[in-house]
Amino acid sequence: MFVVATANDASELLRRGRFDELFFVDLATREERREIIDIYIRRGLKQPAP
Incomplete structure (x- = not known):
């Protein structure tokens, strides 16, 4: 599975709980x-199987 996310600041994507x-x-x-x-x-x- 790939998840694509965007944010104004890359640190927002790595914030705890994200x-x-x-x-x-x-x-x-x-x-x-x-x-x-x-x-x-x-x-x-x-x-x-189809």
């Missing part, structure tokens, strides 16, 4: 992307 938790998730490395692809291949690339 968000329950803030954390950063970096992009996967080349090796991590390979592992993700391997997981999907092992699972048989199952498609979600």
Whole structure:
């Protein structure tokens, strides 16, 4: 989930109580992307039901 917020002052976005938790998730490395692809291949690339 992505949350987009605006404020006149960036410190307002980080004020206590504004968000329950803030954390950063970096992009996967080349090796991590390979592992993700391997997981999907092992699972048989199952498609979600419409």
